[in-house]
Amino acid sequence: xxxxxxxxxxxxxxxxxxxxxxxxxxxxxxxxxxxxxxxxxxxxxxxxxxxxxxxxxxxxxxxxxxxxxxxxxxxxxxxxxxxxxxxxxxxxxxxxxxxxxxxxxxxxxxxxxxxxxxxxxx
Numbered sequence: 001x002x003x004x005x006x007x008x009x010x011x012x013x014x015x016x017x018x019x020x021x022x023x024x025x026x027x028x029x030x031x032x033x034x035x036x037x038x039x040x041x042x043x044x045x046x047x048x049x050x051x052x053x054x055x056x057x058x059x060x061x062x063x064x065x066x067x068x069x070x071x072x073x074x075x076x077x078x079x080x081x082x083x084x085x086x087x088x089x090x091x092x093x094x095x096x097x098x099x100x101x102x103x104x105x106x107x108x109x110x111x112x113x114x115x116x117x118x119x120x121x122x
Contacts, residue, residue, distance in 0.1 A: 056082070056109045062091035065112050066105040070095060075102065082109060090115060 057065075059080040066077045078094035078101070089109035094101045095117075103119025 056089060057091075057107075057112050059091060061112065062107040062109065063093055065107050065114065066091075066093035066095075069105055069114055072097070074098070077105070080107070095119065 059082070062080040063077045066080070070077065075095050075097045078096045080091040080093045083090055083092055091107040091109050093105045093107060095103040095105065101119075103117060105117035106115040107113070108115055
């Protein structure tokens with residue numbers, strides 16, 4: 001005959017499995033709801049990013065603006081690269097002398113404002 005302690009232990013294990021299964025489903029439902037909410041927010045953010053990117057100045061305009069700030073003889077502006085810094089679109093325009101990058105100027109991709117830069121000609 002099976003001892004009462006064995007039956008009690010078996011009943012406890014069955015109860016734990018049942019409770020654990022119910023808890024997992026609840027969390028799964030909550031996670032799915034949260035994921036759907038996040039996807040909705042991401043789609044909204046993507047729509048905003050698309051709208052903002054149509055208001056950007058052209059790379060050629062960024063290059064032209066950067067060239068106005070070059071004071072060293074023989075230094076020219078290279079091909080601008082569009083980057084995002086802290087959610088802000090910025091063209092990084094390299095400064096080139098004798099085929100070497102000697103610095104860069106950052107141009108706000110929306111306003112065309114010179115944001116500064118780094119480096120310079122020797």
